[in-house]
Structures are given as C-alpha cells and as structure tokens.
Amino acid sequence: MKFEIPFEEQIYKEQMTLNFNTTWSKNLKKNNKRLIWAIPFILLGGLIIYGENYLGFLFIAIGIHYLINFYDYYSYHKKSKAKFFELIEMEIIGQKNANENCIWEFNEDHFRYKDYKYEAKIKWEAFKSNRIIDKNIFLDLNVGNNSSYVLGEIEIGTENFIKVTEFVKNKIGQKTSAQQRV
Structure with missing residues (x-):
C-alpha cells in the first residue's frame, strides 16, 4: 500500500x-x-x-x-x-x-516514509509496537524516547485506515511472536 x-x-x-x-x-x-x-x-x-x-x-x-x-x-x-x-x-x-507530498508505503518487508527532508526505509523488526489513539495509528520505533510515525484516518480515509491498521498489526504482531519463540 x-x-x-x-x-x-x-x-x-x-x-x-x-x-x-x-x-x-x-x-x-x-x-x-x-x-x-x-x-x-x-x-x-x-x-x-x-x-x-x-x-x-x-x-x-x-x-x-x-x-x-x-x-x-x-x-x-x-x-x-x-x-x-x-x-x-x-x-x-x-x-x-x-510544498511536497509525504509518501507512506507499507510493504511486506519494510515501511517507507519520505518527506521533504529525508527518506526512510525501515524493516518491521525496528518497530516495537503500534497504538491507535483518536483515529491515529502510531508506529513506535524500537529506539529513542517514543519515536513514532503518526498517520491519521482523516488523511487516508476510513477504508484505507482499517487496511493499514490490520496490516501493521499483522507485521508487528509477527515480529513479536517470532521474538517470543526465541
């Protein structure tokens, strides 16, 4: 996506x-x-x-x-x-x-974010969790003090927001399950 x-x-x-x-x-x-x-x-x-x-x-x-x-x-x-x-x-x-658009890309092996300053391609293993607060999804990185990417339902629409949240839950959930098995 x-x-x-x-x-x-x-x-x-x-x-x-x-x-x-x-x-x-x-x-x-x-x-x-x-x-x-x-x-x-x-x-x-x-x-x-x-x-x-x-x-x-x-x-x-x-x-x-x-x-x-x-x-x-x-x-x-x-x-x-x-x-x-x-x-x-x-x-x-x-x-x-x-005056540039931000790019949010959700792939099977990584998350990609690009704005006017920088471009980041982050593997799902780098995320510790995700939270949904007031129709915003927070993608919490495993580094720093509450470093998060925030995407709102208002920005992508309800249907896409549901798809993204399910996808992210599966990706970060898979990572958590794999870590627990080790």
Missing part, C-alpha cells in the same frame, strides 16, 4: 499535540500526586506545630520536599513543551515551503 499525502498544518498540529500529551501524561499524573501529598503534609505539620509539638517540622519538611520536586518537574515539562512546539512550528514552515 502506498499513499501520497499532502501536508495539512492543522492535522499535523493535532497529531503532534496528541503525541506530546500521550508521551507526558503518565509522568504528569505522578507529578500531580506530589502536589496532592505536599499540601496535606504541610497543613498537618502546621497543625502539629500549633499544638506545640516540634515533630510538625518534619511533616512540613517532607511537604516542602514534595512541593520542590513538583515544581522542578513542572518547570521541566513547561520548557520541554515550549521547545517541542517551537520545533513543530519550524517543521510546519519547512513543509509549507517545500
């Missing part, structure tokens, strides 16, 4: 936002728990100190520790998000200037 897909800025932004949010969601939930723990520890410590027991300082210290960790991670997330979306904007400008 081969698809030539014109660049659509809105679709690209939605896919990259979905990719970013999916990647960060688990750690953000953990980080929010730090805040949920920090507030009661600080309040409890304050109440204990008010009752003239200095053990409350320990609770306040633990609460402040959670609060500092929450803030550090929150700041890191904000910086990463700004940097990520700055790169997205640069990519949008490059795609618009090039």
